[in-house]
Amino acid sequence: MRRKQITALLVTGAMVLGTISGCSKGTAATGASSKEDGGIKEFTAFFAVPGDEINDDNEIQQHLAELTGAKVKETWLTGQTAEEAVGTLIAGGEYPDFICGSDGTSQLYDAGALVALDDYIDDYPNIKNFFTKLEWEQLRQADGHIYWIPQFNNSYEKDMQTTHNDEAFWIQTRVLKWAGYPKITTMDEYFDLIERYQEANPTMEDGTKNIPYTILCDDWRYFCLENAPLFLDGYPNDGSCIVDLDTKKVKDYNTTPTAKRYFQKLNEEFKKGIVDPESFTQIYDEYITKLSTGRVLGMIDQWWDFYVHVNDALKQQGLEDQGCNYVPLPITIDKGVKNRWHTSGDTLNVGSGLSITVSCKDVRGALKFVDDLLSEEAITLRNWGEKDVDYLVDQDGLFYRTPEIRMKVSNTAYKASHLCPYSYFPVWTGMSQDGINAAKPELQPNEFLDSLPTNVQECLEAYGCKTYVEMVGENEIPGPWYPIYTFVGTMTTATPGGTAWIKMRELKHEYLPKVVMAPDFEAGWDEYLSAYETCNPQAFLDEVQPEVDRRIKIAEEAAAN
Amino acid sequence: MASIGKVKKERINWKEIKKQKVLLLLSAGYVIYGFIFCYLPLAGWLMAFENYKPKAGFFHSEFIGLGKFRQLFLDDGFIRVIRNTLAMGVINLVTTMVAAIVFAILLNEVKSQGGKKVVQTISYLPHFLSWIIVTGILHDALSGTGIVNDLLVRFHLLMEPLNFFAYPKYFWWIVAFANVWKETGWNAIIYLASITAIDTALYEAAAIDGAGRWARIKYITLPGIKPTIIILLLMNAGNVLNAGFEVQYLLGNGLVQSVSQTIDIYVLKWGISQGDYSLGTAAGIFKSVVSITIILIANEMAKRAGEERLF
Numbered sequence: 041m042r043r044k045q046i047t048a049l050l051v052t053g054a055m056v057l058g059t060i061s062g063c064s065k066g067t068a069a070t071g072a073s074s075k076e077d078g079g080i081k082e083f084t085a086f087f088a089v090p091g092d093e094i095n096d097d098n099e100i101q102q103h104l105a106e107l108t109g110a111k112v113k114e115t116w117l118t119g120q121t122a123e124e125a126v127g128t129l130i131a132g133g134e135y136p137d138f139i140c141g142s143d144g145t146s147q148l149y150d151a152g153a154l155v156a157l158d159d160y161i162d163d164y165p166n167i168k169n170f171f172t173k174l175e176w177e178q179l180r181q182a183d184g185h186i187y188w189i190p191q192f193n194n195s196y197e198k199d200m201q202t203t204h205n206d207e208a209f210w211i212q213t214r215v216l217k218w219a220g221y222p223k224i225t226t227m228d229e230y231f232d233l234i235e236r237y238q239e240a241n242p243t244m245e246d247g248t249k250n251i252p253y254t255i256l257c258d259d260w261r262y263f264c265l266e267n268a269p270l271f272l273d274g275y276p277n278d279g280s281c282i283v284d285l286d287t288k289k290v291k292d293y294n295t296t297p298t299a300k301r302y303f304q305k306l307n308e309e310f311k312k313g314i315v316d317p318e319s320f321t322q323i324y325d326e327y328i329t330k331l332s333t334g335r336v337l338g339m340i341d342q343w344w345d346f347y348v349h350v351n352d353a354l355k356q357q358g359l360e361d362q363g364c365n366y367v368p369l370p371i372t373i374d375k376g377v378k379n380r381w382h383t384s385g386d387t388l389n390v391g392s393g394l395s396i397t398v399s400c401k402d403v404r405g406a407l408k409f410v411d412d413l414l415s416e417e418a419i420t421l422r423n424w425g426e427k428d429v430d431y432l433v434d435q436d437g438l439f440y441r442t443p444e445i446r447m448k449v450s451n452t453a454y455k456a457s458h459l460c461p462y463s464y465f466p467v468w469t470g471m472s473q474d475g476i477n478a479a480k481p482e483l484q485p486n487e488f489l490d491s492l493p494t495n496v497q498e499c500l501e502a503y504g505c506k507t508y509v510e511m512v513g514e515n516e517i518p519g520p521w522y523p524i525y526t527f528v529g530t531m532t533t534a535t536p537g538g539t540a541w542i543k544m545r546e547l548k549h550e551y552l553p554k555v556v557m558a559p560d561f562e563a564g565w566d567e568y569l570s571a572y573e574t575c576n577p578q579a580f581l582d583e584v585q586p587e588v589d590r591r592i593k594i595a596e597e598a599a600a601n
Numbered sequence: 602m603a604s605i606g607k608v609k610k611e612r613i614n615w616k617e618i619k620k621q622k623v624l625l626l627l628s629a630g631y632v633i634y635g636f637i638f639c640y641l642p643l644a645g646w647l648m649a650f651e652n653y654k655p656k657a658g659f660f661h662s663e664f665i666g667l668g669k670f671r672q673l674f675l676d677d678g679f680i681r682v683i684r685n686t687l688a689m690g691v692i693n694l695v696t697t698m699v700a701a702i703v704f705a706i707l708l709n710e711v712k713s714q715g716g717k718k719v720v721q722t723i724s725y726l727p728h729f730l731s732w733i734i735v736t737g738i739l740h741d742a743l744s745g746t747g748i749v750n751d752l753l754v755r756f757h758l759l760m761e762p763l764n765f766f767a768y769p770k771y772f773w774w775i776v777a778f779a780n781v782w783k784e785t786g787w788n789a790i791i792y793l794a795s796i797t798a799i800d801t802a803l804y805e806a807a808a809i810d811g812a813g814r815w816a817r818i819k820y821i822t823l824p825g826i827k828p829t830i831i832i833l834l835l836m837n838a839g840n841v842l843n844a845g846f847e848v849q850y851l852l853g854n855g856l857v858q859s860v861s862q863t864i865d866i867y868v869l870k871w872g873i874s875q876g877d878y879s880l881g882t883a884a885g886i887f888k889s890v891v892s893i894t895i896i897l898i899a900n901e902m903a904k905r906a907g908e909e910r911l912f
Contacts, residue, residue: 119733127873130655147876151655257855318745321766321854326740533875542875549855557767557856 081110081405085138087464088125090324091116094456100421101460107421108412110405112138112462121259123147135397137406140191140464143260145392146530149187154395155403156185164407166414170194170466171388174598178390188393189410193386195470200483201384202507204343206277207263208381209371211338213499214363221502224369225379227272227302231309234337238314244334245362251336253309254316256345257553258324264340265319265556266548269299272373276380276518279525280541281581283588285518290585292577294548298373300565303552307561320553332357334364343368343508352450360493367499370512383522384514391526394465413465416473422461423480425449430459437476440487520595521588528584536576537583543575649883655876669883679884682867685860689773689849690841696777698837700785702830705792706818721793724786732847735783739775739852740766766852769860776848791833792826799825828909835903835911839896842888864888 093116094101105111115136117125126144129135130151141148148154161168161176167189171179179186209230215237216222224230231253238252256264267279270293275282282291293299309315316322322330330336331346332353346366354364370379396406412418424431424439430449431439441449448454461467469479478484481491488507489497505511531538551568558564618625649669651662673679704724711717727735742748743765750762765771803821812820846865853861862870864884872881896911903910 121874123874123876124869127876130876131873131878133655150876153655262855317762317764317767320856321744321764323740326744533871533877546858550858553767553856 079109080105081402081409083110083112083138083400083402083406083409084136085112085114085140085464086116086125086129086136087114087140088117088122088142088144089140089464090118091463092452092456094460098456098460099458100426103426104413104418104421104460104462107415107418108409110409110412112409112465114462114464117142129153135399137397137400137402138465139395139397140188140392141395142392143529145188145395146532148395148397149181150532153397154187155398155400156187157189157396157407158186160403160407161186163404164411166411167407167466170414170468175388178388178594179393188395189466190389190393191464191466192469193388194466194468195386196468196473196479197471197475199385200470200478200485201509202483202485202488203347204368204382204508204512206382207267207271207340207342208368208512209268209338209340210366210368212334212336212364213367213495215337216367216499216502217363217495221499225371226375227305227371227373230338230369230371231305231314235309235312235314237337248333248335251316251330252314252338254322254327254330254336254339255306255319255556256322256324256327256339256341257320257549258322258327261324261345262549262552263342264345265552267293268340269293269296269302271379271381272302272371272377273298274372274377274380276383276515276522277525278521278523280528281524281584283519283521283524288519288521288588288592290524290581290588292581294544294572294577295569301373303555303565304561306556307558307564310556315556320557334359334362338366352452355447355450355493360495363495365493365496367496368508368512379512380515380518381512382509382514383517384509385517387517387523389523389526391529410465413462414468419468419479420472420474422463422467424477425459431481437474438486439477439481439484441481441491446491519592521591524584524588527587531580531583535583536579538580540576540578540580544572544577544580547571547575646882646886648879649886651879653879653882655878665879669879670887672880673883673887678862679867681859682862682864685849686842686844686863686865689776689863690844692773692777693780693844694834694837694841697780697784697788698830698834700781701788702792702826704785705789705796705826706822708789708793709796709822710814710818721786721789725790726786727783728787730783733851735779736848736851739779743775766854767856769857772852772857772860775852776845779848779852780845792829795826795829796822831903831908832911835896835899838899839892841895842892 091114093114096113101111120128122142123144126141126147129139130147130153135153139148139153158176158180170189171194176186179188179190181187209227211224211230211234215233216224218237218241219233222229222233224233234252238250241250243249256262270278270282273282273293273296275285275293282293283289284291306315310317316330316336318326328346328349331339331350334354334357351365354360368381370381372379394410396403400406413422427433430445431441432445433439449459467479469483471477472479478487481487492500500506500508500511503511528541531541533539533542551571555561555564555568647659648662650666651664652668653659653662657663708717708721711720744750745762745764749765750759753759754762765775799821803825804817807817807821842864844863846863846869849861849863850866850869853866864887868881868884871877872884900910900912
């Protein structure tokens with residue numbers, strides 16, 4: 041009996057300890073290393089965004105290693121949010137050499153995980169020239185140092201934008217073609233068109249049922265559901281709130297009359313079976329799979345959120361010929377409201393970028409690599425690929441691709457084994473430094489047009505457009521505060537406004553789908569409004585307003601000097 | 602616990618230690634392991650009592666006493682996750698235990714040895730699948746176009762496919778079902794083992810007395826495995842608050858978040874994602890304390906009822 045008791049005691053002990061140790065959260069971070077391998081330095085990088093890992097023996101990565109003397113093993117976000125991944129790294133205290141924290145950038149800064157770059161930048165001409173002096177100033181944090189280099193939206197020479205890389209109501213070209221390319225400018229017209237098409241053509245050519253309209257609502261990607269009222273009222277993408285273009289006052293878009301009309305419309309369409317019943321329970325992968333089958337007629341999304349996987353899949357399956365590609369429409373709530381879905385010009389996202397961490401043992405080596413990656417030769421390798429393999433050059437020096445090459449470079453296996461864009465390292469867009477070509481194939485006017493599926497070409501032509509951008513029209517950057525989401529992204533629970541912002545997000549995640557699915561819309565909407573008020577949204581708005589004012593003031597001072 | 606006067610307490614002396622040195626050496630490894638991996642991390646509990654900032658570290662963060670605990674219990678969200686965790690923990694405990702016991706008894710009644718082995722092997726295979734795969738299968742099976750809806754619609758039990766994940770009322774049961782599906786075969790092994798330990802003479806005697814199958818299960822098998830059931834129940838009771846993380850995290854969505862989030866998800870969300878490590882640690886401490894309390898209470902109840910117990 042006694043022995044039995046002792047055994048039992050040991051078992052219990054072990055169990056209790058097991059329970060207790062459950063709360064010590066350790067994680068093995070990717071060990072920072074910059075080991076030398078045949079003269080080639082190796083760095084590690086983590087990007088807190090989803091991405092595709094490339095093979096270890098990737099061919100262009102090898103070319104770039106010979107060119108720059110270094111290579112980087114990139115890892116991406118999988119199945120977590122950026123904040124979770126970054127929070128776990130901070131708890132572990134070990135970081136990869138390079139990091140892009142995305143939504144978790146301010147946490148990295150708060151944790152002292154990043155190396156201040158301002159003392160180094162002058163020694164690396166390509167990095168230094170990547171931004172103007174004023175832009176570098178804007179990147180300084182509260183402590184006066186620069187910790188990250190924003191990678192995107194930086195055009196060399198001139199803006200060559202051909203795609204609308206932002207949010208829009210998208211629609212398949214087959215729907216527009218069927219209706220004879222009508223002019224669609226309001227939300228009601230948009231859904232009316234989808235309804236009519238769906239009634240006439242309930243299935244695809246092979247008999248698969250269409251999904252008329254789907255809404256991605258997975259985690260942070262629920263912008264596809266929630267921020268349309270902002271655009272419908274004709275405001276540009278400030279992201280988390282409206283900044284009134286005249287008064288420069290911050291306003292909430294979650295409770296406007298337009299928001300109510302938008303959600304009421306979705307509610308009606310949900311009851312009619314137009315809105316995909318799985319909208320609010322599908323995860324991102326399921327959503328992308330749905331779009332890739334060509335079944336979905338329309339949705340709201342950001343172009344960057346779907347185009348890579350979806351367009352390549354449509355191409356590989358031959359669904360381009362059935363008109364399954366998406367084009368954006370300039371939708372607003374009523375006729376006469378000016379749409380601002382597209383803002384042209386470079387918007388500097390001061391909220392996140394590429395950083396070097398305190399775990400990096402060779403900061404200069406790391407910066408040299410970033411600097412080398414910005415050279416003309418490196419950028420061409422990253423964006424266009426290998427000469428005569430991934431692109432050809434005509435007698436004028438213009439790069440172009442053949443249909444066979446385009447098919448090849450959209451193949452997933454080929455992308456992993458051959459192409460290496462180092463896409464989360466700083467990169468020029470716009471023109472190439474050779475002065476002839478565009479920095480990327482999709483920006484090269486002739487290549488862009490030739491690479492478009494016939495159906496999209498026909499559609500753009502019918503609307504008198506040459507690019508996707510012309511479908512929605514261009515707008516100037518509205519003011520120096522724009523976009524204010526770069527500030528909101530840095531708010532944390534440390535302030536009442538930040539806490540309110542997180543509570544609002546969480547509440548909308550639950551209540552907005554409920555509103556859309558509500559049997560009685562009015563009751564559902566009232567329930568949402570009263571729950572929304574408990575989050576104290578005013579505290580959030582009150583903290584954003586001073587930042588808008590501050591940014592305007594800085595710009596005015598800079599202009600005066 | 603030997604009461605005074607009942608057993609003479611042996612004094613530990615060098616002779617005794619020498620005699621048992623092999624045993625002591627063998628156990629030393631576990632003590633060191635336990636110390637490093639179970640006790641040392643407890644120093645981290647300090648974080649719960651200060652406003653921990655990674656930059657300042659342990660020693661320079663501001664000490665705030667019980668402030669984080671106060672914040673925790675004033676948050677409706679935390680009360681809600683306690684409710685969810687307890688509810689799912691209890692439902693899982695009951696359903697997986699009942700399923701395993703029933704399954705073990707049914708399997709024991711199978712006469713063909715070959716068939717029994719095959720069924721047993723197949724039934725415990727899901728245990729080796731990771732949750733990400735199981736939730737993937739569930740997500741597919743229960744989706745609007747999945748096999749479950751397909752069958753229900755074809756048999757005219759439903760008019761339209763039902764999106765199971767969109768309604769909070771189904772969520773706890775989906776989680777319970779997932780647990781039962783994954784763990785029944787595995788958990789049944791221990792009951793099967795304890796059934797084999799029952800003296801076969803008892804069954805023969807009962808059969809001669811005219812006991813049918815049902816009576817033999819009721820009067821011999823079940824009482825025979827009762828001690829095992831009680832011990833496992835006690836051990837699992839301490840795990841009620843470990844109602845899970847992966848299942849709820851992977852199957853949850855905005856619509857059901859008010860019933861799907863557990864304490865572990867809360868810790869991840871506020872502790873890790875929002876960088877409030879102190880709050881996360883406080884929630885973790887709360888969980889440990891409640892778990893220990895539950896074990897002590899359950900053990901005491903078993904003792905009072907005169908049953909097997911842990912200590």
